[in-house]
Amino acid sequence: MDKSSSQNRAYQHLYPLIDPFDQKMLNVGDGHRIYVEQCGNPQGVPVVVLHGGPGGGCSPTMRRYFDPAVYRIILFDQRGCGRSRPHASVTANTTWHLVRDIETIRERLDIDRWIVFGGSWGATLALAYAETHPDRAAFLALRGVFLMTRSELDWFYGGGAGHFWPDLWADFLSLLPEAERGDPIAGYNRRLFSGDLTTEIRFGRAWAAWENALASINSDGRGGESPPEYARAFSRLENHYFINGGFFEADGQLLDNIGLLRNTPAAVVQGRYDMICPPRAAYDLASAMPMARLHMVTRAGHALSEPGISAELVRVMDGLRDDLGALGLATHA
Incomplete structure (x- = not known):
């Protein structure tokens, strides 16, 4: 469908x-x-x-x-x-x-x-x-x-959901250096708050795409490309809350x-x-x-x-x- x-x-x-x-x-x-x-x-x-x-x-x-x-x-x-x-x-x-x-x-x-x-x-x-x-x-x-x-965050950003969507999980991690892939929330945080707008939008879109792709039971694995300013705001705010445990x-x-x-x-x-x-x-x-x-x-x-x-x-x-x-x-x- x-x-x-x-x-x-x-x-x-x-x-x-x-x-x-x-x-x-x-x-x-x-x-x-x-x-x-x-x-x-x-x-x-x-x-x-x-x-x-x-x-x-x-x-x-x-x-x-x-x-x-x-x-x-x-x-x-x-x-x-x-x-x-x-x-x-x-x-x-x-x-x-x-x-x-x-x-x-x-x-x-x-x-x-x-x-x-x-x-x-x-x-x-x-x-x-x-x-x-x-x-x-x-x-x-x-x-x-x-x-x-912590267990819910570990599920979605620690590889749990990635067992069901290994291809998309690999894409999500691929933007980070290998040394930072064990904690993608922290790795993305550094880029989402880098001060460089191009970097923040790029990582914001990747963050949003990982979540959007898994939202529907009828997902075909494509999260779509969110508008740049929406993706940046959504991803910065979400990451800010998650890295601080809400x-x-x-x-x-x-x-x-x-x-x-x-x-x-x-x-x-x-x-x-x-x-x-x-x-x-x-x-x-x-x-x-x-x-x-x-x-x-x-x-x-x-x-x-x-x-x-x-x-x-x-x-x-x-x-x-x-x-x-x-x-x-x-x-x-």
Whole structure:
């Protein structure tokens, strides 16, 4: 199946594309301004969407997972990526800066509690936010769970996934001198932050291509060539977070602190054949949360655009419409 056919199947499950009713650049301090938009029902149930990466940015398609008559849909580009400025900057850019930004958005929009929706790195950030502000997260909708543990990074950047894709893994390593191939995160870090724009773009595209090629279960092994500025920002931000262990104090911190979310309902949507974020993390997370339900999608990989993933996420959000009262949330037409 080609990529366009797979995407068309994914999009048939989604709501029609809508335009924002509100867009702004929000000054969050530290020299950063972030792009924020609102779509759907201005009086609806608020849901904040956390994009992946780090550094992926939000897209118009992300608005389409929610009934626009029911939900007030809030999307934003995290520091350093998308339409946020300064572009590709890692200064004052950590998990905890982003958690603070989410709270700033909530306060500026005068929202008491909201649904937090995130996939991949967005799931990591959703958990970090909810554990910091458990009284503000009414429900977690998580996809392609990534807990930012050493074992997960070793899987994807230490050769684990490379056992399934040895040709692409060899290509990814080939840009580095042999002496640096044992730690590609560090090797790429030196080039992504070299100060030479041509080098940063070259290595940024290679970093992004390795991840993109493994995102879909229907991958033909070609990750595509990302636009240069996108690839540079995405790869610099992702590498910055990974080389710093997500800025967590301890490996496995999110699971260690999961008791803070014992009363938080959640849906965990996971592709059975996710090559980027293997299902073990989703299983461990759902097992540790008394009010979580694991939705294992049988024939799906990692990407948000996977047809089975998209359909299940829409089902989760549509299913919440009958439980909004129990969550302490309400909507107004």
